Amino acid sequence: MNNKSCRVVVLASGSGSNFQAFIDETASAACPYIITGLVSDKPDAFALERARKHAIPTTVVPFTDYRNRSDFDAALADAVTAFDADLVILAGFMRIIGGELINRYRGRMLNIHPALLPKYKGLHTHQRCLDNGDIHHGTTVHFVTAELDDGPSIVQAALMVTVDDTASTLNARVQAMEHQIFPMAARWFAEGRIEMQGEQAVLDGIPLASPVVLREEELLE
Ligand code: GRF
Numbered sequence: 001m002n003n004k005s006c007r008v009v010v011l012a013s014g015s016g017s018n019f020q021a022f023i024d025e026t027a028s029a030a031c032p033y034i035i036t037g038l039v040s041d042k043p044d045a046f047a048l049e050r051a052r053k054h055a056i057p058t059t060v061v062p063f064t065d066y067r068n069r070s071d072f073d074a075a076l077a078d079a080v081t082a083f084d085a086d087l088v089i090l091a092g093f094m095r096i097i098g099g100e101l102i103n104r105y106r107g108r109m110l111n112i113h114p115a116l117l118p119k120y121k122g123l124h125t126h127q128r129c130l131d132n133g134d135i136h137h138g139t140t141v142h143f144v145t146a147e148l149d150d151g152p153s154i155v156q157a158a159l160m161v162t163v164d165d166t167a168s169t170l171n172a173r174v175q176a177m178e179h180q181i182f183p184m185a186a187r188w189f190a191e192g193r194i195e196m197q198g199e200q201a202v203l204d205g206i207p208l209a210s211p212v213v214l215r216e217e218e219l220l221e
Contacts, residue, residue: 006033006190009085011093012040016047018091018112021179022186023054032190037083039076041095057083063095073098080105087189090144091182099146107196109144110189112182114174116140116156121149126170129161137161139174140211141185143196152201153211154194157181157219173216180219 012019019038025031038051038058051058059079066072077100080088090097090111102109115125117140129137138158145151157177161170188194194203201208 004032004034006087007036007083007085008033008087008089008186008190009037009039009080009083010035010047010089010091011080012038012047012091013042013045013094014047014092016045016050016091017175018178018182019047019089020050021183022089022091023050023056025183025187032187033087036085039079039083041076041093047091059083070098073100077101077104087186088144089182089186096148097144102144102146105144107143108189110141110154110182110185111144111149111151112139112141112178113149114139114171114178116158117142117149117153124167126167126174129170130165130167135161137170137174138216139178139181141182142211143201145199152196152199152208154185154188154201154203154208155181155212155214157214157216159216177214177216177219181214 010019010022022035026035035056038047038056040048040060041063043060043062048058061075061079063072066075077098080101086108088105088109116136116138120128136158138156140153140156142153143151159173194201
């Protein structure tokens with residue numbers, strides 16, 4: 001895929017700073033994808049404001065509007081599918097995605113998780129990293145599979161934790177790196193450079209035994 005033929009739908013629950021990084025990327029003539037829509041489960045998500053500002057169509061699927069989990073899953077799947085996307089981006093989407101939607105977009109759905117997976121799946125990753133006295137921390141872009149924060153990793157951004165770091169400073173440092181590597185991974189997808197084969201990420205035809213790792217210094221120089 002090239003020439004902006006790759007259609008991307010973004011799912012976000014919160015501030016949407018990663019979504020903004022995608023929006024900014026699409027301003028470049030060289031960007032190989034377009035954003036066709038934003039789906040949120042939170043009617044007050046700031047990500048929705050960002051979409052409106054850039055005339056990106058939105059759909060809100062509030063979790064509490066549905067009688068049960070499977071009704072929500074079905075509504076979410078409909079909302080995502082309606083945007084007719086080639087690639088689904090989970091940019092801080094704080095709900096578990098139903099198996100049917102995951103299967104529909106198998107190999108075409110990317111998530112970013114604020115830790116060096118397989119470390120620290122789940123929540124409070126920055127604090128857990130500090131509590132364990134880790135020297136390294138970072139963030140991971142991976143293909144989405146049925147397991148939470150699992151699936152083949154594609155690219156990680158890594159930083160050195162300093163004695164002054166708090167969960168809040170780590171969050172800021174990690175997010176600055178996320179804004180680089182997440183649109184980058186989507187670009188690789190749109191250019192046909194990455195794909196999921198079986199349970200493995202393949203970049204430029206080479207199965208990745210481990211993700212590409214970029215350091216904070218090289219990303220933010
Ligand atoms: C990011 O830090 C991402 O790693 C996690 O959720 C956060 C979303 O932040 N999955 P934002 O809404 O993109 O600012």
